[in-house]
Amino acid sequence: MKAVADALDGEIPVTAKIRLGFSDRRLAVACAQATEAGGAARLVVHGRTRDEGYRPPAHWEWIAKIRHRVSLPVVANGDIWTLEDYWKARTLSGCHDVMLGRSALADPWLAPRIRHWQRTGERLADTTWAMRASVLKQYAHRQRQQLPKKVVVSLVKQWLAQMRQGNAEANLHFQLVKRITDLDTLLESLVVSTGITEPA
Ligand SMILES: Cc1cc2nc3c(=O)[nH]c(=O)nc-3n(C[C@H](O)[C@H](O)[C@H](O)COP(=O)(O)O)c2cc1C
Structure with missing residues (x-):
């Protein structure tokens, strides 16, 4: 992280993305803090360990634990398939922003639907x-x-x-x-x- 951030010297913000760990979550907070110390401008956390693969659920509450221990903006990721998931992920993680992975392919209108809901409180019609x-x-x-x-x-x-x-x-x-x-x-x-x- 530091090598990349130093090489770019602030010209381009460097962002990082982590899972909660490899087999367990013991180093999740330490790894997040390391990305910040290395110069990350923003951190995305996929709320699962590597061993958890893509098995639901994504642990959005763990993203909150990380968020409380770093100062850089944290983005929540994992298992956000619907507006309701977005809201739950946002509530449990405390993150304002989320990253969509598979759902952006499953429903390319999910991101605009979330944005529209954020701005107006209205729900766009389902994707046909x-x-x-x-x-x-x-x-x-x-x-x-x-x-x-x-x-x-x-x-x-x-x-x-x-x-x-x-x-x-x-x-x-x-x-x-x-x-x-x-x-x-x-x-x-x-x-x-x-x-x-x-x-x-
Ligand atoms: C087509 C595709 C490509 C991806 N490529 C990357 C990648 O290059 N680097 C990465 O860290 N994660 C990558 N991911 C993982 C996603 O960023 C995300 O962390 C993961 O899919 C969990 O989020 P989801 O439950 O919304 O899918 C990819 C996912 C998909 C579906």
Whole structure:
């Protein structure tokens, strides 16, 4: 941390990201303090140890323990999938800011939804399949400028696989396209109706 921060000499803020530890949390606070001593401008804490992998829950209350022992801004990360999760993570960690990982792929509108809620107290409508399909198409369009079509097919399927967790319409589309190997056929299949009626 110190080597990078010293090399940049304050020109570019250096941020750090840690988990709570490797097998246990005994060094969580010490590691956070070390990033601060090394010159980190901001610290993201993923509220799990390495051994906990991605197993829920993320321990947001541990992020608060860290936050109380450092002076740099701390960002909470781990298992924020919904507005409610955001609120709980914020309440338990005391952090104003959060980082989204898998949920940013599962629902690309979660971040704008959180921001809108912060600003207005209003809840934006759920993300529809049409919105998801349009972002997948944009993604494919950009990637195909520089990558072979078969690679783009695989990338689109990977993203769709992230979206299908917890979303029935995305799951049905995943089943529909998972054996398709041609990019244009795949993209056309994204707009096929699965018969699921979504909320307006
Ligand atoms: C596609 C993807 C790429 C990631 N790349 C990195 C990375 O380069 N460095 C890192 O520290 N964490 C990386 N992560 C982990 C996330 O930053 C985050 O800590 C983790 O996914 C837990 O948050 P979540 O429960 O919101 O997914 C990545 C996660 C995903 C889904």
